[in-house]
Amino acid sequence: LDWESSRLGDPADDIWTQQILEPHMSMPEFLKQYKEGTGHEISDYRIAYSRVLKCMLNAITCLSALRVLEKDDTAHVILGTLGLRYMAIFGTQFNALIDEAERAR
Numbered sequence: 001l002d003w004e005s006s007r008l009g010d011p012a013d014d015i016w017t018q019q020i021l022e023p024h025m026s027m028p029e030f031l032k033q034y035k036e037g038t039g040h041e042i043s044d045y046r047i048a049y050s051r052v053l054k055c056m057l058n059a060i061t062c063l064s065a066l067r068v069l070e071k072d073d074t075a076h077v078i079l080g081t082l083g084l085r086y087m088a089i090f091g092t093q094f095n096a097l098i099d100e101a102e103r104a105r
Helices: 011-021 027-038 044-071 078-104
Strands: none
Touching: 011 027, 011 044, 044 078
């Protein structure tokens, strides 16, 4: 199980894991089985905005890594790699993810 960001939140936040199953199960089939198993339906809009949230949380993690590196001379240099390498990736995805979510509305 994935516990590092465990929190109360929208169940749509966890639907991103379906991407791992894509070779074996389509999103429509995944959502059908999810509804059968939980009794809940998750809209495309909620799924799309959960991707925006996940991107934002990843960007915050990168910024936090850079902040630790700035303040702590004993911090491992890998924090710089994490922050600098991935911040650019997450930072460039926001607009596209928001546009996708708004189209799903």
